[in-house]
Amino acid sequence: MDAGFAMKKTTLWTDCTLATMQDNGVPYGMIENGNIVLQGSKIMWVGAAKDMPAQYLRDATDFRSAGGRLVTPGLIDCHTHLVYAGDRAKEFEMRLQGASYEDIAKAGGGIVSTVKATRQASADELLEQTQLRLRQLISEGVTTIEVKSGYGLDLETERKCLTVARRLTHDHAVTVRTTFLGAHAVPPELAGDSDGYIDEVIHMLTVLHGEGLVDAVDAFCERIGFSIAQTQRVFEAAKALKLPVKLHAEQLSDSGGAALAAQFGALSCDHLEWLSEAGVKAMAQAGTVAVLLPGAYYFLRETKLPPIDLLRQHGVPIAIATDCNPGSSPCTSLLLMLNMACTFFKLTPEEAFAGVTRNAAKALDLHDRGILAAGMRADIAIWDARTPAQLCYAIGANPLYQSIQNGQTQ
Numbered sequence: 001m002d003a004g005f006a007m008k009k010t011t012l013w014t015d016c017t018l019a020t021m022q023d024n025g026v027p028y029g030m031i032e033n034g035n036i037v038l039q040g041s042k043i044m045w046v047g048a049a050k051d052m053p054a055q056y057l058r059d060a061t062d063f064r065s066a067g068g069r070l071v072t073p074g075l076i077d078c079h080t081h082l083v084y085a086g087d088r089a090k091e092f093e094m095r096l097q098g099a100s101y102e103d104i105a106k107a108g109g110g111i112v113s114t115v116k117a118t119r120q121a122s123a124d125e126l127l128e129q130t131q132l133r134l135r136q137l138i139s140e141g142v143t144t145i146e147v148k149s150g151y152g153l154d155l156e157t158e159r160k161c162l163t164v165a166r167r168l169t170h171d172h173a174v175t176v177r178t179t180f181l182g183a184h185a186v187p188p189e190l191a192g193d194s195d196g197y198i199d200e201v202i203h204m205l206t207v208l209h210g211e212g213l214v215d216a217v218d219a220f221c222e223r224i225g226f227s228i229a230q231t232q233r234v235f236e237a238a239k240a241l242k243l244p245v246k247l248h249a250e251q252l253s254d255s256g257g258a259a260l261a262a263q264f265g266a267l268s269c270d271h272l273e274w275l276s277e278a279g280v281k282a283m284a285q286a287g288t289v290a291v292l293l294p295g296a297y298y299f300l301r302e303t304k305l306p307p308i309d310l311l312r313q314h315g316v317p318i319a320i321a322t323d324c325n326p327g328s329s330p331c332t333s334l335l336l337m338l339n340m341a342c343t344f345f346k347l348t349p350e351e352a353f354a355g356v357t358r359n360a361a362k363a364l365d366l367h368d369r370g371i372l373a374a375g376m377r378a379d380i381a382i383w384d385a386r387t388p389a390q391l392c393y394a395i396g397a398n399p400l401y402q403s404i405q406n407g408q409t410q
């Protein structure tokens with residue numbers, strides 16, 4: 001046997017109920033009585049046991065049975081603000097005790113309180129707090145996450161947050177994609193000068209990109225965030241650096257952000273409750289993914305639903321994410337988001353599940369994961385379930401049996 005080959009462990013998993021999530025016309029790309037062959041960090045073969053070439057039986061050095069369990073791609077959370085310090089539980093409590101937004105602002109609440117706590121925390125403290133949230137995501141079969149900056153709003157703290165995001169991969173079996181969201185809010189020291197802050201955002205982006213900390217660029221385009229013209233300036237800067245863009249768009253009003261993002265070939269537009277048909281068409285043409293965030297919809301008690309039927313009609317891929325953040329979605333359960341995407345947004349379980357696998361990979365421009373197929377990365381979740389619909393249906397359950405990240409059993 002070839003020595004180089006012998007060094008790579010080949011694992012044959014048998015008796016799998018495979019939800020490959022391949023877009024092949026079969027619901028969930030389902031294969032009953034399936035096998036999956038992993039070699040090193042890659043999937044070598046996947047299919048019905050009866051079709052498996054004999055060579056894989058010969059090559060296998062490690063034999064495992066899934067016992068008929070559901071085997072899916074590892075889950076992908078494609079929109080999180082995971083790195084922040086402190087929480088806003090006090091504010092939550094005050095609101096429920098009858099305090100007004102003004103009272104809360106006076107007591108130092110809101111995003112400013114998170115910015116303050118994040119600036120004050122050391123990198124190690126920030127890492128520790130973030131790891132708690134990350135562990136919860138990973139415990140539910142998540143193998144890839146996106147992490148946005150945006151609670152620093154100055155160069156030093158934005159750098160600290162992105163560095164912490166990169167460090168998450170040192171101790172945890174997870175892929176992290178970083179997104180620079182300097183244009184999240186105007187920092188308190190520049191209140192009233194949002195144009196001046198955008199100059200600073202562009203400066204920070206250039207520096208942090210130079211340090212290898214940025215995989216994509218995002219902005220909060222909204223009447224309480226940044227205008228279309230300001231967003232466009234950030235996107236022009238991203239384009240000059242050849243960085244892909246994403247956008248928090250049409251969450252609270254229809255400001256035309258999605259159409260602007262589509263002009264820049266955005267990977268995704270996220271939230272989208274107020275998205276117009278023109279915005280849907282622009283996204284469809286650009287191949288932009290619609291990332292829906294049911295956690296924020298729920299926590300803010302929104303009532304306006306994203307235009308799901310239009311997204312379907314125009315073939316816009318839909319992804320689902322936690323939007324984990326202290327202000328509007330303190331959520332670390334992607335499984336709960338699957339349920340809420342079905343109950344609130346009336347996605348079918350198949351659409352919702354594609355939203356945390358195949359389409360979430362697309363939203364992060366990752367072409368080596370999100371489906372089970374030969375040549376893909378061996379990021380796999382094995383569940384005490386028989387169908388993905390069971391994962392969407394249950395509320396507060398975690399039937400993860402085992403997760404495999406980059407070929408390593410966790």
Ligand SMILES: [Zn+2]
Nearest residue numbers: 079081248323
């Ligand atoms: Zn967000």
